[in-house]
Amino acid sequence: MNRRAILASLGSLSVGGCLRLADGASTTQDGTRSEEPDVDTGTTTGRPDPAVEVSTVDPPAKLGIGTTEQVTVRVENRTEGVFDGEILLLFDREVQTAESVTVAGESTVQQTITFELEALTERTVEVEVRAAGFRKVVFRRTVAPATYAVRLEWGAAEQNSAESWTSIKSFRCYEIRVETEWETLAVYDVGNPETEPRFLTDTGFATEDTHGTFRWFGGGDTGTSIAFEGVDVADAARLVLVGTPASELDELPVEGYVGEIQTDATTWTNELQAHTLSLSLED
The missing domain is CATH 2.60.40.10 (Immunoglobulins)
Structure with a gap:
């Protein structure tokens, strides 16, 4: 199709x-x-x-x-x-x-x-x-239709609680790339308001460590929805997130959606690296 x-x-x-x-x-x-x-x-x-x-x-x-x-x-x-x-x-x-x-x-x-x-x-x-x-x-x-929304659903999370707060984290993300099979359509530095995409659902606060700026995504049933303004996701083959799952997770199941159409379901290992999710809508 x-x-x-x-x-x-x-x-x-x-x-x-x-x-x-x-x-x-x-x-x-x-x-x-x-x-x-x-x-x-x-x-x-x-x-x-x-x-x-x-x-x-x-x-x-x-x-x-x-x-x-x-x-x-x-x-x-x-x-x-x-x-x-x-x-x-x-x-x-x-x-x-x-x-x-x-x-x-x-x-x-x-x-x-x-x-x-x-x-x-x-x-x-x-x-x-x-x-x-x-x-x-x-x-x-x-x-x-200048942009398309992509949603990530996280299958696991690390939860830490204190007297007045609860922290639920799935993935620490430093960079996001939208790619075709042949080229990179866009690169975003997560945690930098000047260069990151538009997040449609709550994320963690922008922060920084020795690897650069980042945000925490996900947590339990909370998905992460992202708008890539000026990028035609219809031309994209994959989404690349550079980062690592929360430290308590041995692995992280993740699903990708464009609209309500699921484009991928995979599991990421707990490593600081480029993690890939298909955006292909082909049968």
Whole structure:
């Protein structure tokens, strides 16, 4: 099966590190672009309704990958009657959720929509308010598939406890490489905020020893999800992690996933070296 065809069909950890919108967008420091929606900005007739005002409150400038996102909608009803409507969440114009919203006369309500992106292809996310004779999109972001999320599941962990804390560690990682069969696509120094990839799940604090900077990954059922921004994982053959399993582990079972598709299951020995995990989606 074609690798990109498989990626297009995935429905798990999302890719949302890069935002690409229409003209008029502003550019943030990390290169993403965002703007207020420019479609359906009034009633279904195209004329604004001064009696009802809908907007977002501190909308997210960018959407995370594999994380819970929230958009808060503010509905101000300036009439004496009751406003009855719905707040819809849409992915590529397909309704995902619909929540009722009721606002008494001369009142204001704020309501929060919570969601997670679940695609590795380009996706447009919209939040829309609808009622009889009223329709307005209050939030829109188009997420480009510039990155893919890779998840590592650890099969063992070292656990140390004290009176006020518990430390659960699986793998001490100094460096990550994304490689094809012929070349290296990207190299990341883990523990250096300037050069490491984007971690979507909790990791240990960045620290340093005689071998360089590193972070601890994993622990029991806690996987490690990583976004490689600007790197097309569809072209990759393997992921290389330079480091060592926790000292109490003789060996470390590890599984690799792109989305929900498992790409490898192997066991790493307890040695400080380059440990490899396949990213191949080929049958």
